[in-house]
Amino acid sequence: EAGVAQSPRYKIIEKRQSVAFWCNPISGHATLYWYQQILGQGPKLLIQFQNNGVVDDSQLPKDRFSAERLKGVDSTLKIQPAKLEDSAVYLCASSLVGQPSYNEQFFGPGTRLTVL
C-alpha cells in the first residue's frame, strides 16, 4: 500500500513570496489533514477535510493560508504572502472514511519550509 505523498520535500523562499504544497493521501482515505509543525512543538492542525468538504479550519490563518481538495483526493495548501514565522514542517495526513476520531492517521514525510 502506497503511503501519503507530499511535494516538495524542501522549499526555501523569501518573505512576502507565495508557496504551495501538494498532498496525495492513501487511496480510499476520505479524511485529509494539514498540520504545521514548528521546531520543538507538536503538530498543529490547520485544516481537516472530509472528502472535498472542510470539517474544521478554525486554526488556519485565513488571511494568508488557503487549502483546497477539489475532487476529494489530493489537496493543495498555499501560503500567500509568507512570513518569517511560517518557517515550519507542513505535514499532510489521511485516515479512513467514517468517524475520524476512531481512526489513526497516516502521515506523509512533510515539506520543510524556510522563509528568509
Add this chain to the structure above:
Amino acid sequence: AQSVAQPEDQVNVAEGNPLTVKCTYSVSGNPYLFWYVQYPNRGLQFLLKYITGDNLVKGSYGFEAEFNKSQTSFHLKKPSALVSDSALYFCAVSLASGGSYIPTFGRGTSLIVHP
C-alpha cells in the same frame, strides 16, 4: 478547549530497562487518545489508541499505554527498551467540537535509549 501535556522534553533509559513516557490531557468529555512516534528523518507513525473498553491498550513494537480517567493520563510504556526505540513520541487527543473531531497533539518527548 482540549489540551495535551507531555511534561518531559526528554526521557533517558538504559537498554533493557522499562520505559515510561508521560501524557496527561484536559478535555470536557470522553477523549480518544493516541500515541505516535517520529523516527529521525521519517514521518509520524501510529503506535496505539484508546477509544473505549480495556484501559490497557497494546500497540506496535511492544508498546502499551494505560488510560487512567481519574488522573487524566495516558502514559506510554514498554517493559524492555531497545536502542532502536530512540525517537520522538507524541501523545494526541481527539474530541468532538462543534460536530467535528479535532485532533490536538502534545509537544513531544524525545526518548533516548542508551546501549
